[in-house]
Amino acid sequence: MALTLFDLKLPLHAEESSLKRIAARALAMPENAIQDMRINRISLDARRKDDISFRYTVTVTLSPKDETYALRHANGHVSRAAETPSRVPVYGERPLTAPIVVAGMGPAGLFAAYLLAQNGYKPVVLERGKAVEARQEDVARFWKTGVLDVSSNAVFGEGGAGAFSDGKLTTRIKDPRAADVLALLAEHGAPDEIIHMAKPHIGTDKLVQVVRNMRLAILRMGGTVRFGTRVCGLERQGDALQAIYVEKSTEGRERIPCAACILATGHGASDVYRMLAEEGIALQAKPFAAGVRIEHPRELIDRSQFGTFAGHPRLGAAEYHLADQSGGRGVYTFCMCPGGYVVACASEQGGVVTNGMSHYARDAENSNAAIVVQVDARDYGADDPLAGLRFREKLEQDAFRLGGGGFVAPAAQVADLLAGRASNGFGSVRPTYAPGVRACDVGECLPGFIAAGVRDGIRAFSRRLQGFDLPEAVITAVESRTSAPVRVLRDKNGEAEGMLGLYPTGEGAGYAGGIVSAAVDGMRAAERIMARFARP
Ligand SMILES: Cc1cc2nc3c(=O)[nH]c(=O)nc-3n(C[C@H](O)[C@H](O)[C@H](O)COP(=O)(O)OP(=O)(O)OC[C@H]3O[C@@H](n4cnc5c(N)ncnc54)[C@H](O)[C@@H]3O)c2cc1C
Numbered sequence: 001m002a003l004t005l006f007d008l009k010l011p012l013h014a015e016e017s018s019l020k021r022i023a024a025r026a027l028a029m030p031e032n033a034i035q036d037m038r039i040n041r042i043s044l045d046a047r048r049k050d051d052i053s054f055r056y057t058v059t060v061t062l063s064p065k066d067e068t069y070a071l072r073h074a075n076g077h078v079s080r081a082a083e084t085p086s087r088v089p090v091y092g093e094r095p096l097t098a099p100i101v102v103a104g105m106g107p108a109g110l111f112a113a114y115l116l117a118q119n120g121y122k123p124v125v126l127e128r129g130k131a132v133e134a135r136q137e138d139v140a141r142f143w144k145t146g147v148l149d150v151s152s153n154a155v156f157g158e159g160g161a162g163a164f165s166d167g168k169l170t171t172r173i174k175d176p177r178a179a180d181v182l183a184l185l186a187e188h189g190a191p192d193e194i195i196h197m198a199k200p201h202i203g204t205d206k207l208v209q210v211v212r213n214m215r216l217a218i219l220r221m222g223g224t225v226r227f228g229t230r231v232c233g234l235e236r237q238g239d240a241l242q243a244i245y246v247e248k249s250t251e252g253r254e255r256i257p258c259a260a261c262i263l264a265t266g267h268g269a270s271d272v273y274r275m276l277a278e279e280g281i282a283l284q285a286k287p288f289a290a291g292v293r294i295e296h297p298r299e300l301i302d303r304s305q306f307g308t309f310a311g312h313p314r315l316g317a318a319e320y321h322l323a324d325q326s327g328g329r330g331v332y333t334f335c336m337c338p339g340g341y342v343v344a345c346a347s348e349q350g351g352v353v354t355n356g357m358s359h360y361a362r363d364a365e366n367s368n369a370a371i372v373v374q375v376d377a378r379d380y381g382a383d384d385p386l387a388g389l390r391f392r393e394k395l396e397q398d399a400f401r402l403g404g405g406g407f408v409a410p411a412a413q414v415a416d417l418l419a420g421r422a423s424n425g426f427g428s429v430r431p432t433y434a435p436g437v438r439a440c441d442v443g444e445c446l447p448g449f450i451a452a453g454v455r456d457g458i459r460a461f462s463r464r465l466q467g468f469d470l471p472e473a474v475i476t477a478v479e480s481r482t483s484a485p486v487r488v489l490r491d492k493n494g495e496a497e498g499m500l501g502l503y504p505t506g507e508g509a510g511y512a513g514g515i516v517s518a519a520v521d522g523m524r525a526a527e528r529i530m531a532r533f534a535r536p
Contacts, residue, residue, distance in 0.1 A: 038058060103126050161345075379391060409476050
């Protein structure tokens, strides 16, 4: 028999070993009545800076008699532990006469391929970029020299767009597969704590190892992985997918017959959206958000969030999430990277894209986050499905021009941005974006409503987070890849409207945002395919 106890308060200075005593007090039972205790969730409560604590949810095992007593007399919030329903895979009956192809090896493709391989379906995974080890070298070279490899960069290659990230594993979706994603990551080398932390993160350094380990597992389970292989065309028979065409970095074009294809190519792949439009797949322009990155000294953010407890070893670097309105649009901080770096995330020539990453330790000098403003069809200047994509491309090209070329990003100090003038250098906060920044008037490369929204946001956020408007804080443009600018329409079976057997999946399809939700969408697509075809 088991009970779940919620909201057990463990003060910052207390050891976790005292948790059983705290649980017993909440149950109104002696400590030795608890036969077993398991931690489900740990969250940080920093609402009161003079009383920072951790809040625990735990499941305890008691004798049936003690459980009845505890349910009646407990001082804390207690309920019977919920049974986790087990999900048994469903296998279809149609024999597999051609392989199942997974296009793209970001979180969506990786988890889809893993599940298929685990269940004996031997998927063929096609990835335009390189294996994560080789990719790391290309990314490092780009950040050092500003010379971009358009097929191997911070967006394209094994591990997908999130491989060089903070590795935040939070998600707002309520899907039981999210727990499976965390468990699989832990099984392949991520720290076990991700399973119960309310805001887990693993950082670029660990994520890269996990991705490699998952690929090796897919290969061991009979899957095939082909790098340097870009999906460039589809072949249909009637209304169903029959084969896909790929372009290889070495030997040209090839036709690959397939029973089904999970298309998990992410939202960086503009060429894929254009190919789908040409193939008559139903697409829709989608709202997204765009703006800039802001960098503050990590210590300033830690002090604002944790007061005198800043620097406490159990707290790590502080996070924030802030939101407000500007001119009737939402403006909010996005993808905050405590103790991290602003990074160059271009995947196309002639466009500057910024984003953020951290290592597991989150111990770099600055903390950064995007400040983004909602954009939608009224801003796109056209109403075709690719109008949002062109809007995004223009933002990135304008930032490239203002930076002066070589993927140098336009940047400014907050005081200058707020005053609407150009910066001519930087002060105590040093920009971390590599290959480098050009001090200028960042507002020049942003549409007026985005520049105004960013300014309004900074003023509003500084009322909630002291020092947010630090005059020397650094602004770097442009943050444009928050979510997909296009949605690939799916029917109730998850197949593309306009082509049966094609499963648009993950963030690029417009149905996920973030590592965990993309991975969950990938698993769902794999389950749908398994339910259609017999297990080999
Ligand atoms: C710098 C950065 C930091 C981020 N930080 C976080 C974070 O901390 N937490 C979080 O939850 N999310 C974060 N994100 C977002 C997260 O990375 C994405 O939501 C997630 O990666 C989407 O997964 P996906 O599999 O749908 O697509 P992607 O990750 O974009 O993967 C698509 C894959 O398809 C491949 N591909 C593209 N075109 C083709 C083609 N034609 N043929 C074959 N292969 C192709 C690409 O090379 C890529 O590997 C971050 C993103 C970036 C860029």
